[in-house]
Every structure is written in structure tokens, then in C-alpha cells.
Amino acid sequence: LINHFSISADRMTGMLAGFKNLTLLEKSLDASVVRREVIANNIANVDVPGFKRSDVTFEAELKRALDSQRSVAEDPPIATLHKGHIAYRQPRSIDSVKPMVHTDYNSSMRNDGNNVDIEDEVMKMVRNQLHFSLIADRVSGKFQEWNSLIRMA
Numbered sequence: 001l002i003n004h005f006s007i008s009a010d011r012m013t014g015m016l017a018g019f020k021n022l023t024l025l026e027k028s029l030d031a032s033v034v035r036r037e038v039i040a041n042n043i044a045n046v047d048v049p050g051f052k053r054s055d056v057t058f059e060a061e062l063k064r065a066l067d068s069q070r071s072v073a074e075d076p077p078i079a080t081l082h083k084g085h086i087a088y089r090q091p092r093s094i095d096s097v098k099p100m101v102h103t104d105y106n107s108s109m110r111n112d113g114n115n116v117d118i119e120d121e122v123m124k125m126v127r128n129q130l131h132f133s134l135i136a137d138r139v140s141g142k143f144q145e146w147n148s149l150i151r152m153a
Helices: 009-044 059-074 118-152
Strands: 054-057 100-103
Touching (some): 009 054
Antiparallel strands (some): 054 100
């Protein structure tokens, strides 16, 4: 007995795009987890003299990588006699984008050198939790979508 499994080209393209989207969502969840740990560390050290707060950068690097891929895809290829004549532009891989932790050594909130603003950190924690929940819901939705596609096939 042969089971015929057929998926249209449009559905397959959509599924492949879904894998890329899932990678982006996964990266965003990872960044959110790192950000939560950094914010929690800042809050835990609010009363430690000389403590310097840290922050996480991720979204700007992700945007640069996506812009790099879009730019390379949109630029027409350049005709050359030898591929070494003009530097070949490689798009930046999404896999290379990671959340980066940076420590703010340049500011002080208090006379003891500590630069943690507890109100700001709590607001960042709430914003980060909302962001995490939103992304987790999107991931769950993707899996539900794929599950229904598999059932239809």
C-alpha cells in the first residue's frame, strides 16, 4: 500500500518561510531569556555600592543581519571576468546573531557609584516579560499551524 503525500508548491514555500520565521522567533526568545537574567541581576544588585548595570543588545544586530540578506538578494549580480575581481558580498547569517551583554561603566545614579535605577529596571522586566509571552504565543501558533497542515496531508 502506497501512501501518497502531496503538498502544493505554495504550501511548501510557506512551510520553508515558516522555518526561517521559527528561527527568528527562537533567537528572539533566547535574547529575552538573557535579558531577563541581566535585568534580574541588576535588580539584585541595586544596593551594592559601585555596581554597574548591564544591558542586552540584540534587536539592532538582528535588523542588520536581515537588512544584509535583503540587500544581497535585491542587488543585481555584477558581471566580472573573474570572481576575485570584485569582492563578493555574503549576507550575514541569522545564526551568527546572538544577544550581547554590555555593562554601563559611564554613568552613576548615586554617590556610591551604583547606576541601577530600580524603577527603570522593573519597567524593563515587565516589558521583557510581555515580549517573551508574545513571542512564545507566536511559536505556539506556528506549531499548531504545522500540526494542522500535517493532519490535512
